Amino acid sequence: MGAEAEVRRAPLAVPTGAPRPARPATGDGGTPRKVWVGWSWVVRAASLLAAAGLWQLLTVTDARIWLRFDRLPTLGEIGAEAGRQLTTPLYYLDLLQSLVRILTGFGLAAVAGITVGIAVARSRRTGYVLLPLLEAVRPIPAIALVPVAILLFPADEQGIVFITFAAAFFPIMVSTRHAVRALPTLWEDAVRTLGGGRRHVLRNVVLPGILPGVFGGLSVGMGVAWICVISAEMISGEFGVGYRTWSSYTVVDYPAVIVGMATIGALGWLTSASIELLGRRATRWLPRAEGSRA
Numbered sequence: 001m002g003a004e005a006e007v008r009r010a011p012l013a014v015p016t017g018a019p020r021p022a023r024p025a026t027g028d029g030g031t032p033r034k035v036w037v038g039w040s041w042v043v044r045a046a047s048l049l050a051a052a053g054l055w056q057l058l059t060v061t062d063a064r065i066w067l068r069f070d071r072l073p074t075l076g077e078i079g080a081e082a083g084r085q086l087t088t089p090l091y092y093l094d095l096l097q098s099l100v101r102i103l104t105g106f107g108l109a110a111v112a113g114i115t116v117g118i119a120v121a122r123s124r125r126t127g128y129v130l131l132p133l134l135e136a137v138r139p140i141p142a143i144a145l146v147p148v149a150i151l152l153f154p155a156d157e158q159g160i161v162f163i164t165f166a167a168a169f170f171p172i173m174v175s176t177r178h179a180v181r182a183l184p185t186l187w188e189d190a191v192r193t194l195g196g197g198r199r200h201v202l203r204n205v206v207l208p209g210i211l212p213g214v215f216g217g218l219s220v221g222m223g224v225a226w227i228c229v230i231s232a233e234m235i236s237g238e239f240g241v242g243y244r245t246w247s248s249y250t251v252v253d254y255p256a257v258i259v260g261m262a263t264i265g266a267l268g269w270l271t272s273a274s275i276e277l278l279g280r281r282a283t284r285w286l287p288r289a290e291g292s293r294a
Contacts, residue, residue: 073255081255082262090244097239098229098267101157105164106225113169113221114214117176118206134173142167142228146235160232160240167228168221175217179210208285215279222275226268241267 052075057063062070073081085091116134120127142163149159187205233242245260 071254073258077255078258078262081253082259085256085259094239094241094244095263095267098233098241101160101233101240102164102222102225102229102267102271105161105229106168106222108161109165109168109221109225110172110218112165113172113217114176117173117217118180118202118210120173121177121180122202122206134170138170138174142224143231143235146232149232150236156236156238160229160237163232164225164229168225171221171224172214172217175213175220176210179213179217180206182213183209211279211283215275215282218275218279219272222272223268226264226271230264 055072056075058069059072059074064070116130120130120134145163145166146159149162150156153159153162183206187209192201229240230242230245233240234246237243241260241263245257245264248254248256248260
């Protein structure tokens with residue numbers, strides 16, 4: 001009986017090379033992945049609805065519990081203002097102007113930040129020349145460069161793009177530099193042992209290996225760029241979401257201010273989500289934990 005019990009408890013041996021039964025992708029706690037993703041969207045929508053409901057409750061009742069909600073517009077007033085703005089061409093002109101500025105400045109910062117980050121991490125001489133200047137300028141907030149931009153550039157448009165570039169450049173450059181330095185030296189040594197040159201190492205080892213760190217820097221850079229482009233539009237812009245939001249505040253049009261803030265949030269979320277989606281697509285080859293989203 002003892003031997004039979006041991007046999008029953010022993011796990012079944014799987015022959016070497018035999019296919020194992022596929023397990024369904026699961027999320028946290030073993031929940032099937034499709035069900036988990038569906039519930040995640042429900043939770044996200046519920047959190048937004050809860051925040052909107054709380055806003056409506058506090059503004060309708062003119063609550064004054066340390067914070068003053070009696071001056072803020074209700075959801076009905078905000079919705080009416082949003083509906084009015086959506087029917088005017090000026091709203092879409094502001095959207096287009098802000099998007100052109102952010103994409104131009106961020107695109108230039110991405111190219112320059114990745115290039116400089118790789119250069120200072122791969123070349124000691126380049127690092128000796130550039131890093132002292134970069135580290136001296138990096139702590140300066142990009143929005144503090146507005147007076148310099150006004151003096152340097154003949155047009156406000158160029159100055160705003162410069163501010164956006166400066167805001168996004170340093171997060172991208174620093175993330176790229178750290179990503180290059182974090183690469184295992186064994187990878188490069190293996191390629192060089194097989195006869196690969198510097199260009200081959202850069203193209204087949206460095207660039208693919210730093211992609212996760214680069215996209216992390218791009219995501220952070222996009223968020224910082226939005227903060228600075230909106231601030232620059234408020235200070236010296238003529239069109240754009242930031243300029244229109246500040247103009248609404250100066251005439252005490254609070255529903256329009258909230259609509260502008262919501263527009264800024266939506267634009268920032270869409271651009272950041274696009275970068276994250278592109279990053280997941282570009283790094284599909286990386287090993288991922290079971291149940292993680294591709």
